[in-house]
Structures are given as C-alpha cells and as structure tokens.
Amino acid sequence: MFHRAMTLIVAAVLLAGFAVAGVFLHVPYLVASPGLALNTLGELDGEQVIQVEGRDSFEHDGELSMVTVQYAGGPGARVDLFTALSAWLSPSQAVLPEEAIFPPDRSVEEISQNQTLQMDDSQNDAIAAALTELGEEYRTIPIVAGITEGLPAEGVLELKDVIVAVDGQEVADSEATVSAVRERSPGDPVTLTVERDGERKDIELVTEESDDKDPVIGATIGNDIVFPFEVNISVGEVGGPSAGMMFALGIIDRLSPESLTGGSNVAGSGTIDIEGNVGGVSGVEQKMVSAKREGAEYFFVAADSCSQTFDSAATGEIEVVKVSTLGEAVDSLAIIRSGEGLNELPRC
Template sequence: MPVPYAVSSPGPTRDVLGEHDGTPLIQIEGAETFDATGELRLTTVSGTGGPGFPSSVVGVLEGWFSPDAVVQPVELLYPPDRTQDEIDESNTAEMVSSQENAAVAALTELGYEVPATLVVAGAVEGTDAEGKVEEGDVIVALDGAPVPDYQGLITQLERVEPGTTVTLTVRRHGQALDIPIVTGTRDDGKAQIGVFIDPTFDMPVDISISIDDIGGPSAGTMFALGIIDKMTPEDEAAGEHIAGTGTIDVTGEVGPIGGIRQKLAGAARDGATWFLAPADNCPEVVGHVPDGLRVVPVETLHEARETVVAIGAGTTEDLPSCQSSRST
C-alpha cells in the first residue's frame, strides 16, 4: 500500500579508481596513468516516494526505526508537478556537469591550463549587468587583461573591491565591446559582475567517466580525486579505503550535499575507514558517525587531495575532524 512519505536510506558506493560491470569508472587518454592500491569511493542515497516509486507502509515503518534512514513527507523532496522522467533528466544533467567540473578542477590542480570560451548565458536580475550584457556574448577580457579561462576570470575578480566599476570586454557579433559594470557582492563578500556563464572547455586531456546508474552532482569531489590519483605516479591512497562526497566547481571549491548521514552509513557498510565531507555539512555529521569511520571536513579540492595523501602516508594526527561517535 503506497503512503505519502519519502524514505532516504544508504545507497550503493563505487570505487572511482576501480571498475563497474567490467568498465573502468575513469578512463584517461592523452596522458600517462598509474596504478593505485587504495579505494576512493563515491557515496549515494537510495530513495522511495518519488513518481513511479511509492513508499510502502512497511518501508516507512522500517525507515522510522532505522538510525540510518530519514522519512519525510513526499512533497518536501518531490514537487507534485514533476514527473519521474523530468527528475531523471535533471539528475543526469547534474551528473554530466559534475563530471566536467571534476575534470577541469583536477587538471587545474595538476598544473594544466584548461582554456575556455566564456559564453554569457544571461544577467543576474537586479545587478548592473542586467540590460548591458546579452546572451551569446563571449567574455574576452576584464579591465584590459585577457581572460583565457574560467579560473583566470575568478582570480581577476578576487582583486576587485565590491562596488567598484570594472570594464568587461566581450565579443558580440564578431566585434569587441567594452562594457562598464558596477560590481556587486557575492555571499562570501567577494565581487561579482552579475552574469551567468556557460563555459565551453578545451580539454588538454581526454577524460571520460562511465557511470550510468547514478545521478546528481554530489560525486564531483571524488571524481576529481580519482582523476588526480590516476594521473600522478604517487600512490596517494596507498591501500586505504576512503569514501566521500561533495559537489565541485571548476575552481575546485567543494560544496555541501544532501543525505550526508545516509552516505556515512553506506561508506562504513562498504568498508571505508575515512570519509571526506564538505565542511558545510559538518553540523549534520556530529553524533551520526558510524563506529570505525573518521570524518574529515574539506573546503577545496586541494585540501581534499592533501587529506588523501596524509591518510595514505599515515600522517593523520593533524587532520581536522567534525565528528563524534554515534550514541547507541
């Protein structure tokens, strides 16, 4: 009997350094790769209650009594006007985007230059850029300095004080155009020009990720770490079983995700002894860490990489932690 509740529980994990159904999850062409002895596991959440997958009375009761599951009203997770096909399409798009972000962030961390064509997808409502930039504009310079890639744009903006005027040079219909824009302020206090960007990257290495049965953006950090491990001669994980989660953008910033408690449980179930968690998820972690699992907060890909190296080398005394043992 279907009931109007959604149940989230620990889902499967995948070692991004390994294979699934006989196919390596990460395949790299155009650069030398190296074998690894450890595991870097992405983690997932399994759920019922969505369109076409109703929760049952038994499933909800089991969820209420399970320390690793969460039961919520369906409408909190699944808008009633969305079909399962629409949800699947959105999850697939987010997964594809996370894979591209992971590849760009990993290559940048390894010292590669990843040129990008920065195409304007629109302006942020209420900013000075509204009415000045147009969809299809290509950003080529900021205050006269060329912008060859996305990271370059971010780096240049970090030197700008919010509220000051910058000159954004774009290519529109084949012509260069200088646009003065008064910068706004992002949530982190840094300057923003107020445009949405849809970048097209010119990848110096061919990286493909084969994983068809998992959607969403939360595997990005683990994909990036897997790419780095495969492309470096050092055996970073060195036999350790490390799991984790977190979105990632092309600058290497690790973002928070949902279902952290279920992912911790899934990681422990599948043999992980370490877990890399987005720093913003730390408050949800405390008091819900399975025995034998240590959780390390990370904010950037560089931090995550250094954490994996420390775990593999056994030099973990100074690693931060956002956990306490789960009470029984």
C-alpha cells in the same frame, strides 16, 4: 469472560485493519537508504570509471569511492505507510517529505534531467579542479547557456553559441562577458561576436533594464572548458553533483605516478567547483553507512555537512575527515598514506 473475549476480538480486528491500511495507504514521503559505493579508481561494467586519453595515466591500489543515497517513493510510486514507519524506526534510513526531492512545480522528467546536467557539470568541474591542483593549464570559453523569453537575446542568440568578443574586445570567460555587457546603460546597443557551426558573426542587441537596474540582454552565459587531454568519467545512471570531490581525487590519482591513498580504502561526499572548493551535500548519514558497508576506513565529508555525521548509524565506526578544499583533501590523504600524524587529521 464474554466481555474480555469481545475486547480481544475487537482489538484483533482493529490491529488487522491497521495492518491492512498500512500496506494499502500510500503517503507523500520518501525513504532514504544507503545506496551505491563506487570506487573511482576501479571499474564499472568492465571499463575504468576514469579514463584518460592523450596523456600518461597510472593505476594504483586503494579506493577513492563516491557514495550515494537510494530513494524510494515519489510521485507515481509512493511508499505505503508501513514502509515509511519502518524506515522512520530504522537507524540507517531517513524519511523525508516528498517535496524535498520533487518540488510540486517541477515534473519528474525535469528533475531527472537536472540531476543529469548536475552530474555532467560536476565531472567537468572535477577535471578542472584536479588539473589546477596538479598545476596543469586549461582554457575556458564563454558560451550561451540559457535564453530568457521576451528579452533581446530570444530568437537571435542560440544555446551553445560561443562568445568571442563584446564590441570587438575579446572575452576569455563568462565573468568577462557579463562584465563587458554591464559596462553599458540600459537601452545601449552591444555587439556580440559569436561562433556558431564553425562560422563567426556579429550580432547587435539593445540592452534592457533588469529588476536590479542593470543592463541585460536575456542570455545566461556559462563556461565551456577545453582541457589539454581527454578525461572521461562513467558512473552509469547516477545523477547530481555530490561526487565532485571524489571524482577530482580519483583524477589526480590517475594522473600521478604515486598513489594518493597508499592502498587505503577512502570514501567521501562533497561537491567541487573549478577552483577546488568543496561544498556541502545531503544524505551524509546514509552515505556513511554505504561507505562502512563497503569497507572504507575513512570518510571525507564537506565541512558544510559536518553536522550530518553525528547521527549516522556508522558514527564511531568509520574515521570522518573534514574537507573544505581539494588541497585539504590531498593533504589529508598524504597523512593517511604516511601513517604519521593521524591525530592531526581535521575532524568534524
């Protein structure tokens, strides 16, 4: 009896020790949980998520919701072992290594700023893709988006300089600008006509040889997009590019006299580029749970992310539709709206 009692006491002490350690021992892992579901056709803090100025816009029933993942943990706010183990056992959560979101060579501030920039870029790309799908025209303007230290552009070009011409030949976008520079040999001069603060000036640079033997000036050229009317998207503190597809669909709905959804509740996740290509995203398992929790009937997912849909806690409880392009998403919505041919919707 004495030995049995001592065994029970030791076991209880060990269990208590493990419990205390689980609460106070913090681990370098992140817990991913279902996050926000925000209807792009609705309102946030009393304002329309998508606002159009300078063009007729429309409001329709139905929902086209972007969904997010909520992360706990990270540098300076690590989760405890007990929380990580509980999440690992949860069907709706996932445990990731800290480096998946916070690479050790980048600060939290840098990552946050990058997420904000990605959100801004995804909104512009979504507007461009939506207008292309609707047959509306817009303009692109090549601008200086980055400058490499130690190369000719440093101290001469400035961020946001608009590139008007290369050696007197007008350029329409970033691709044309880069091609014009690369027509030279390393060591050749090149003159850029730039617009800065409303004034134009000619800047002569001498190209250098890159690691790939191409002529370079040390400037990253991006595209600024000029739209025929104003579209503003407000989503609060959400960052990253994964809502691009749903933004584009929401914009099309706002600019169309007829509803895209026919009153259906649709959620989804996928990046978008200006040509309407839908790209893969992470966290689909948790996003599907967010969508189901908010009453979505359909979940649109980038084709590249299809493999993530099979292990979600919401698998089998929500209709998953595979999307590769914005046009495919619009076509699928037409099928949902009509209620006919639902078995023909593309599936993962």
